[in-house]
Every structure is written in structure tokens, then in C-alpha cells.
Amino acid sequence: NQTLQEGFAVVVRTFEILETKADIVDKPGARELPPVSQGIEFRDVSFQYDAQPVLEHITLKVPVGRIIAIVGGSGAGKSTMANLIPRFYDVTSGAILIDGVDIRDVTIRSLRSQISMVTQEIILFNDSIRHNIAYGSMDKSDEEIRASAEAAHAHDFIMDNPGGYDAVIGEHGVKLSGGQKQRIAIARALLKNAPILILDEATSSLDSKAEAEVQVALERLMEGRTTFIIAHRLSTIKKADRIIVLSEGRIAEQGTHGDLMASRGEYHKLYT
Numbered sequence: 001n002q003t004l005q006e007g008f009a010v011v012v013r014t015f016e017i018l019e020t021k022a023d024i025v026d027k028p029g030a031r032e033l034p035p036v037s038q039g040i041e042f043r044d045v046s047f048q049y050d051a052q053p054v055l056e057h058i059t060l061k062v063p064v065g066r067i068i069a070i071v072g073g074s075g076a077g078k079s080t081m082a083n084l085i086p087r088f089y090d091v092t093s094g095a096i097l098i099d100g101v102d103i104r105d106v107t108i109r110s111l112r113s114q115i116s117m118v119t120q121e122i123i124l125f126n127d128s129i130r131h132n133i134a135y136g137s138m139d140k141s142d143e144e145i146r147a148s149a150e151a152a153h154a155h156d157f158i159m160d161n162p163g164g165y166d167a168v169i170g171e172h173g174v175k176l177s178g179g180q181k182q183r184i185a186i187a188r189a190l191l192k193n194a195p196i197l198i199l200d201e202a203t204s205s206l207d208s209k210a211e212a213e214v215q216v217a218l219e220r221l222m223e224g225r226t227t228f229i230i231a232h233r234l235s236t237i238k239k240a241d242r243i244i245v246l247s248e249g250r251i252a253e254q255g256t257h258g259d260l261m262a263s264r265g266e267y268h269k270l271y272t
């Protein structure tokens with residue numbers, strides 16, 4: 001009886017999750033989004049989760065292949081801005097366009113297939129390293145998985161483990177260090193090979209050797225992709241084609257590192 005009661009409780013919780021309806025769904029007649037060729041545009045975008053506005057009147061054009069760094073204090077709206085691109089939320093007003101097409105007019109699947117995200121919250125499964133890297137790209141060969149791991153500077157630590165690519169990494173990857181988890185996430189993004197990249201660069205938890213390795217892997221990942229990066233590290237910020245400074249949900253300043261330092265405003269204050 002006890003086993004059955006426990007089983008019922010699990011079933012109820014499991015079905016609550018399985019039956020959750022997504023808030024964001026394809027609209028009738030949604031089209032496939034062709035591979036991005038021109039760029040991404042925020043057109044007068046405002047957003048709020050509830051009563052409080054989080055982003056207000058964001059207008060920004062990002063040509064394909066550019067690196068945009070988003071900086072600003074905690075709670076400024078950086079992650080929110082990044083999360084609107086794959087439609088984790090829909091804009092409250094305004095629009096986000098890819099090659100001039102409103103992202104609400106295309107299928108979510110075709111939109112998200114063009115976006116890779118590497119964030120602070122890396123989702124790993126209690127499965128082999130091979131399956132964790134190939135997650136979402138199950139049609140890839142062992143050679144492709146290995147090539148991605150090499151490019152992400154993950155191959156060596158993977159081979160140091162008994163079991164190599166077949167080693168099981170534990171619940172949420174407990175058997176891996178922070179830097180190793182990040183490199184698995186980077187290998188996954190390299191394998192997916194999507195043209196748009198969203199990086200929430202968090203390395204505060206890494207020691208300097210791990211940070212250097214992650215940095216090299218990230219640079220490899222950014223090559224040739226349109227990248228939005230929530231940047232903390234100076235090396236990335238300096239390399240960005242444009243820096244957006246968010247303050248209280250608005251673009252307070254934008255320009256290159258040199259421009260923004262010279263104008264001695266918000267960025268100069270953050271930087272110094």
C-alpha cells in the first residue's frame with residue numbers, strides 16, 4: 001500500500017509537468033524561418049513580466065556576424081533582453097525581427113533551431129558525456145561529437161576520465177567541475193552550429209586556468225556567428241563590435257569600448 005501511495009504521488013506530479021501548456025505557441029499559419037542572412041532587429045521593444053516595466057523602448061539593429069555585448073548593473077534587464085530572442089517570453093510591445101520578419105510569425109522550432117545558448121545555468125543529464133554533448137543534435141556522428149569537444153577544449157579532460165565519452169557524469173553533472181561543465185555546454189553549442197549565439201558569460205566561479213580555457217573555447221564558438229553576449233570580462237567587451245549599456249531597462253549608451261570610455265558616462269563608471 002505504501003509503495004502504491006508513493007507511486008500515485010509521483011504520477012500526479014509527473015502528469016502536472018507533462019500536461020503544462022506552453023504560454024508561447026506557434027500562431028496559425030506560422031512559417032519556417034530561413035537561415036538568418038541580414039540581421040536581428042529590436043524595434044521599439046518594451047517588456048514587463050508583471051506590473052513593473054523591465055525593458056523600455058529598446059531599438060537596436062545587429063547585422064549578421066557581429067558581436068554585441070550587453071552590460072549593466074544587476075537587474076538592469078540583460079538576461080531578459082537575451083531571453084526575448086528565442087521567445088522564452090513575447091515582447092509586451094514593439095517587435096523583434098530576423099531578416100525583417102517578426103519572430104512571432106515563424107515557427108518556434110525553426111526560430112530556436114537557429115539559436116544556441118550558453119548560460120550560467122547549464123542543464124546536464126545523468127547520462128554519458130557523448131549524449132550530453134549531442135543533446136538536441138542526436139543525428140550527429142561520434143566524429144562530429146569528438147571534433148566539437150576538441151574545439152571546446154573538452155576532449156583532453158574527457159579522455160582523462162575512465163570511460164571517456166561513455167563516462168556517466170552524474171545528476172546535473174556532479175562529477176564535473178564548473179569549467180568542465182561550461183566546456184561541455186560550449187561543445188554542445190558548437191555541435192548544434194546555429195548562426196545566432198547567446199552567451200551569458202559567467203566565470204566568477206572558475207579559477208584562472210579554467211577561465212582561460214573557457215575563454216579560448218568561447219572565442220572559437222563566436223567565430224562567424226551573430227552573438228549577443230552578457231559580458232563581464234573585459235577581453236570580450238573590448239572585442240565586441242558594439243557595447244550596449246542597459247540601465248533601468250533602457251539603452252543608456254552604446255558604442256565601442258573606446259567611444260564609451262571617452263564619453264565618461266555610465267560605462268566608464270561601471271568599468272572603473
Ligand code: ADP
Nearest residue numbers: 049050054072073074075076077078079080081
Ligand atoms: P540582469 O540580467 O540585468 O541582471 P534580469 O533581466 O535578470 O536582469 O532582470 C531584470 C528585472 O526583471 C529584475 O528586476 C528581475 O527581478 C526581473 N525578473 C527577471 N526574471 C523575472 C521573471 N521570470 N519573473 C518576474 N520578474 C523577473
